[in-house]
Amino acid sequence: MPIARIFQLPKNAMQSGRARTKDWTLDFEPAEAKKPDPLTGWAGSGDTRDQIRLNFPTAEAAIDYCERQGWDYTVIPAPEKVLKLQAYADNFR
Known part of the structure; x- marks a missing residue:
């Protein structure tokens, strides 16, 4: 059974x-x-699911799709966005 990963x-x-x-x-x-x-020396496999990538507007839509298909899934939470605030003058210190 395929295991799907859902992430941003x-x-x-x-x-x-x-x-x-x-x-x-x-x-x-x-x-x-x-x-x-x-x-050729190129890396490859017989797994064709590696070529599939689906986009969804929300995580809930992706989860609903997996449940309708009967697939197991894991949701990887989005990383926290860290802003590094600094002044332009700090580049010249």
Whole structure:
């Protein structure tokens, strides 16, 4: 039975805006370990659920979807946002 992970993506360090940081994402834990391909050396596996990623507006919507499908799930809470307040002049101390 697939185990789904429900979480919020953090803001990327290369992002200036907050696009898609409020959405909740559902993906699956890997069913098998990745192994190197003997010809190319690239890592891969036969688990196709690794390619699935679903977005939901709320965590409750993602949980309802998992329960309707009969999947086990874990909800990973969003990390606390810590603001580092400093003055521009502090850069020159």
